[in-house]
Amino acid sequence: MSKILIHDVTLRDGNHAISHKMTAHQIAVYASAANAAGIPTVEVGHGNGIGASSLQVGESAIDDEAMLREAKKNLTRSKLAVHVIPGFATINKDLKKALDLGVDVVRVAAHCTEADLTQRHINFVRDRGKEVYGVLMMSHMASKETLVEEAQKMESYGAEGVIIFDSAGAYVPDEVSERISLLAGSLNIPVGFHAHNNLGLAIANSIAAAQAGATIIDGSARGFGAGAGNAQIEAVVAVLEKLGYSTGIDLYKILDASEIAETDLMKEIPRIRSLSIISGLSGVFSAFSKPVERISKEYNVDPRDVFFELGRRQVVAGQEDMIIEVASELSAKRGGQKP
The missing domain is CATH 1.10.8.60 (Helicase, Ruva Protein; domain 3)
Known part of the structure; x- marks a missing residue:
């Protein structure tokens, strides 16, 4: 049975949907529920990652330190993860503090043709002995061959996996399959996929990614995220298990966590407008x-x-x-x- 690592972005991508105004109480409540469900990694922070709170892209209701401390207290089984975009997050001010606060997993992200920008951040996290992954955002804007070249750079920097983001929700399943298949066959590290639901294809694209060789799939409770939202984590888990994949997540408890997210985190459930x-x-x-x-x-x-x-x-x-x-x-x- 193939194993899929589910990465929960509810407490980070979901922040986009509420103008980055997530509170400490909301983080605590959902982190506790996600932890009980056995979700492997739970990502927390401003929608654009740590260090991003600003007038330009939106100010957080609470600072990075408060968010991470609250999440860490409630994640006893699940790993605490952060999203890092060089330019928003500095190494000495933001990344070092996050690791000192107990962050277990770091995803270092760049535009799909700018992997070079991630080298110093990836190197730093590896030197600190923490898990680090590369992220290629807006991946639809590059050819599959270019994505391979950029992902190979990240692998050479020490990334332990590369995740491609469908940041605009622009893909159809065949496009996902082509890219993931080539990446999985060209890298010596795991490949992941992060969907958005703008065209109503987040679940289909996530399943296409898994079937093409992705072993890391992102999702959020009720699809809570930017735009039309992400792939619904509870649906992703259910469909993957139905297809014979193993996620290690308790279905009833992830359904419970999604109910909590709907009542305690969201002003409205994401929908395709x-x-x-x-x-x-x-x-x-x-x-x-x-x-x-x-x-x-x-x-x-x-x-x-x-x-x-x-x-x-x-x-x-x-x-x-x-x-x-x-x-x-x-x-x-x-x-x-x-x-």
Whole structure:
């Protein structure tokens, strides 16, 4: 029976869905439930990872230290994980403190063509004797051959696995299968997949990834995450077990954890909205949905046009200022003015 490691991103990607306002109580309640279910790793932090709280991408309700301390107290079986984007997270200030607070697993992420940026962070974590993985975000923006080249760099830096993110929810299953199959056949370390549900394919894509050789699959309770959300962790576990994979997770207890997430963490359950579909089709980062909608209204332009133009310009996370630029240009072209 093939083993799949399930990585829970509810307490990190879910922060995107509530403008990074997750509280210590919410973290404690869900971490305890996830721990009881036997989820191997639980990721905690600002939606963009540790060190990312800012006016530009959103300020957290509580700081990284408070989040990690609260999670660590409630994770006695599960490993505590963090997401790290060099540029947001520094080694000396953010990463060192996270490891000192008891973080077990670090995922170092970069845009899918910029793996070079992860070398120092990966090296640092390996030197500290902790688990470290590489993450290639917005992976639909690179060819499968380029993804292999970038993943091999991460492997050479010491990454113990590489996860590709469908950050815009842009993939269909065949595309996932092609990429994962080539990666799994080209690397000597595990391969993982992180789905978003903008086109309604998060579960299908996650299963396609597992069948193509991925041994790490991400999910979140009720799909709690950016845009239309992630793959629902409870559904991923159920379907994988049905197909004969082993996750080591207690089904009843992960269902219980998802109920807790729905009542205690979410303002609303993620769903596929019109703009979610446009985000997936245009290949734009899922977390752009709220600012695109708000700024488009300010400039009296169609948010769908804004998304497609952002996609044409290949805008990525961290370039939120481009939303205003695009909306302003579209407004000027149609002779419109801000209301």
